[in-house]
Amino acid sequence: MNPAPLVALVGNPNAGKTALFNALTGARQKVGNYPGVTVERHSGRLALDDGRPIELVDLPGTYSLDPSSPDEAVTRDVVLGRQAGERVPDALIVVADATNLDNHLRFVLQLKSLGRPMVLALNMIDMATRDGLKIDLAALSAELGLPVVATVAVRKRGLDELRAALAGILASAPRTAPVESVDADIRHFQREARRISRAATAEQPRMRAVTRGIDRVALHPVVGPILLLAILFVMFQAVFSWSEAPIGWIEGLQGWLADTAVANLPDNFLRSLLVEGIINGVGSVVVFLPQILILFVFILLLEASGYMVRAAFLMDRLMSGVGLSGRAFIPLLSSFACAIPGIMATRSIDDPKERLTTILIAPLMTCSARLPVYAVIIGAFIPARQVLPGVGLQGLVLLVLYLTGILGAVIAAFVLRRTATKGVGGGFLMEMPRYQLPSIRDIAIGLWQRAYVFLRRAGTIILQVTVALWLLTSYPVAPAGVKQSEYSIAGRIASGLEVVLRPIGFNHEMSLAVIPAMAAREVAVSALQTVYAIDAADEEQGAQELGGRLAGRWSLATALAFLAWFVFAPQCLSTIAVARRETNGWKWPLVMIGYLFALAYIAAGATYWTAVAFGLG
Numbered sequence: 001m002n003p004a005p006l007v008a009l010v011g012n013p014n015a016g017k018t019a020l021f022n023a024l025t026g027a028r029q030k031v032g033n034y035p036g037v038t039v040e041r042h043s044g045r046l047a048l049d050d051g052r053p054i055e056l057v058d059l060p061g062t063y064s065l066d067p068s069s070p071d072e073a074v075t076r077d078v079v080l081g082r083q084a085g086e087r088v089p090d091a092l093i094v095v096a097d098a099t100n101l102d103n104h105l106r107f108v109l110q111l112k113s114l115g116r117p118m119v120l121a122l123n124m125i126d127m128a129t130r131d132g133l134k135i136d137l138a139a140l141s142a143e144l145g146l147p148v149v150a151t152v153a154v155r156k157r158g159l160d161e162l163r164a165a166l167a168g169i170l171a172s173a174p175r176t177a178p179v180e181s182v183d184a185d186i187r188h189f190q191r192e193a194r195r196i197s198r199a200a201t202a203e204q205p206r207m208r209a210v211t212r213g214i215d216r217v218a219l220h221p222v223v224g225p226i227l228l229l230a231i232l233f234v235m236f237q238a239v240f241s242w243s244e245a246p247i248g249w250i251e252g253l254q255g256w257l258a259d260t261a262v263a264n265l266p267d268n269f270l271r272s273l274l275v276e277g278i279i280n281g282v283g284s285v286v287v288f289l290p291q292i293l294i295l296f297v298f299i300l301l302l303e304a305s306g307y308m309v310r311a312a313f314l315m316d317r318l319m320s321g322v323g324l325s326g327r328a329f330i331p332l333l334s335s336f337a338c339a340i341p342g343i344m345a346t347r348s349i350d351d352p353k354e355r356l357t358t359i360l361i362a363p364l365m366t367c368s369a370r371l372p373v374y375a376v377i378i379g380a381f382i383p384a385r386q387v388l389p390g391v392g393l394q395g396l397v398l399l400v401l402y403l404t405g406i407l408g409a410v411i412a413a414f415v416l417r418r419t420a421t422k423g424v425g426g427g428f429l430m431e432m433p434r435y436q437l438p439s440i441r442d443i444a445i446g447l448w449q450r451a452y453v454f455l456r457r458a459g460t461i462i463l464q465v466t467v468a469l470w471l472l473t474s475y476p477v478a479p480a481g482v483k484q485s486e487y488s489i490a491g492r493i494a495s496g497l498e499v500v501l502r503p504i505g506f507n508h509e510m511s512l513a514v515i516p517a518m519a520a521r522e523v524a525v526s527a528l529q530t531v532y533a534i535d536a537a538d539e540e541q542g543a544q545e546l547g548g549r550l551a552g553r554w555s556l557a558t559a560l561a562f563l564a565w566f567v568f569a570p571q572c573l574s575t576i577a578v579a580r581r582e583t584n585g586w587k588w589p590l591v592m593i594g595y596l597f598a599l600a601y602i603a604a605g606a607t608y609w610t611a612v613a614f615g616l617g
């Protein structure tokens with residue numbers, strides 16, 4: 001006698017497969033094991049209306065046929081008919097959650113492309129009804145070309161219809177063979193799923209309608225990217241235009257502290273360490289707190305409102321062009337705050353080469369530690385002029401710096417994915433949350449955490465490096481007529497480095513600032529502050545702010561070269577340490593340091609010589 005036809009229950013996690021399995025088979029269940037793996041095999045018996053027996057297997061939930069765990073691999077292999085210890089299934093019952101139709105349909109479409117006899121159990125209809133969502137089953141069935149049955153597994157509703165549909169597909173279908181290849185074009189399935197779920201949704205609740213409405217614009221292939229660029233543009237304009245007043249307060253406080261120290265302490269070594277090294281050195285970094293917080297207000301708002309996932313979706317197309325997926329977008333996005341959490345977030349990428357690529361390019365995202373460097377140079381050299389009404393030149397330059405970093409990452413990923421980390425990217429598998437109004441409290445907590453982290457850095461690593469640098473630039477004391485910044489220990493080291501950096505437009509002070517900035521980029525600012533203050537100690541008592549000093553001493557070409565350098569240079573010890581930990585060795589961090597310094601050198605040189613050619617030297 002022929003064995004009973006084998007039917008498998010498949011679908012996304014939590015679609016209700018097991019609930020449906022229990023409802024259909026009742027107590028007639030067996031639990032075994034698939035050979036060679038620790039995954040349990042759940043099977044049971046059910047009878048069709050004509051009395052024919054069916055063997056039903058319940059499979060682990062998965063989002064696609066691209067498994068990221070042993071459970072999911074079993075699901076794939078059973079469905080394809082190549083799982084050891086399992087027959088080729090005669091038909092599939094695909095279970096989808098009616099309240100999350102567009103996400104679940106993606107997998108339905110991929111399964112359908114296998115060509116096996118299939119019926120769709122549209123489960124959780126009760127929840128959909130509760131939410132005011134009405135699905136047109138006939139339209140859905142026509143669009144998919146599959147029988148569709150509405151079910152409520154936990155209430156045992158729709159089971160008769162499901163058995164009838166099963167009898168139908170088994171009657172017409174021939175026994176099928178293993179499937180050799182799988183269509184893995186997840187992006188295509190995603191688009192189709194969206195379209196079909198829209199076509200089959202007869203009525204939807206208001207918030208959902210609002211979300212769809214916004215998404216029609218936000219995810220539009222042309223308007224969407226323009227909107228994203230516009231949002232980023234406003235963000236960078238705001239960084240400059242909103243921060244003026246609070247920066248003034250911090251500078252006022254810093255000036256008052258320095259004046260008070262100068263007025264009340266005897267003029268000795270300790271006083272200048274306190275004033276030049278600590279108050280002005282650390283102060284020159286802390287003054288950027290308002291700009292960092294404004295940047296984070298935007299990032300946190302975009303996240304909390306649900307827009308960030310849309311941005312990831314828009315970027316996905318761009319990223320697939322360089323062999324990465326939308327999955328890499330979230331780690332890269334966190335890297336705009338800081339590459340360290342960004343690199344740690346790459347753990348969510350299952351493909352090891354895609355993950356490695358993401359780690360290697362994460363430092364190219366403009367982290368908040370670059371903002372002090374950018375802001376001081378832009379403030380000193382780029383006039384606060386309006387290019388167009390409401391469009392400031394300074395914000396525009398900042399946006400260009402961010403975009404240059406992104407472009408660098410795109411090129412780096414493109415090259416890496418064709419050489420050192422060869423491979424193709426996976427699909428985009430993120431659920432789109434509904435839009436919502438962000439909670440003020442959450443934003444406030446997020447901002448407070450950023451402020452705390454930034455100030456703690458200023459109080460620890462930046463303070464230590466600044467004090468060490470102050471000591472190294474203050475001694476040995478230069479004889480009359482010789483510049484202190486050149487005669488000192490730090491100055492002599494910088495003179496060595498200057499030989500290499502002079503061709504790309506760097507002067508002695510910049511060469512000096514680049515060394516301690518290896519610890520953290522912001523230190524470049526306090527280092528420049530310290531160097532100029534020490535040289536100027538006699539004439540102006542170090543009271544002048546850094547921007548003014550730079551503007552008088554550097555050419556525009558030099559300043560632009562310095563900006564270009566910081567777009568690429570891997571000047572952050574913590575990032576290198578995290579990359580070493582996450583890649584289990586020194587090989588990849590060294591690759592990262594090497595290519596980033598090479599890019600920094602080339603970019604700074606190209607910028608400098610182009611600017612000189614335009615007469616800006």
Ligand SMILES: Nc1nc2c(ncn2[C@@H]2O[C@H](COP(=O)(O)OP(=O)(O)OP(=O)(O)O)[C@@H](O)[C@H]2O)c(=O)[nH]1
Pocket residue numbers: 011012013014015016017018019020059060061062123124125126127151152153154155
């Ligand atoms: N309201 C409602 N809840 C359901 C329905 N079907 C399943 N559930 C519930 O949804 C949850 C997930 O159901 P499961 O049957 O475990 O889902 P699954 O597809 O087997 O999930 P995985 O095995 O993790 O892939 C459980 O809490 C069920 O009780 C339904 O039709 N309506």
Ligand SMILES: [Mg+2]
Pocket residue numbers: 017018019058059060061
């Ligand atoms: Mg289950």
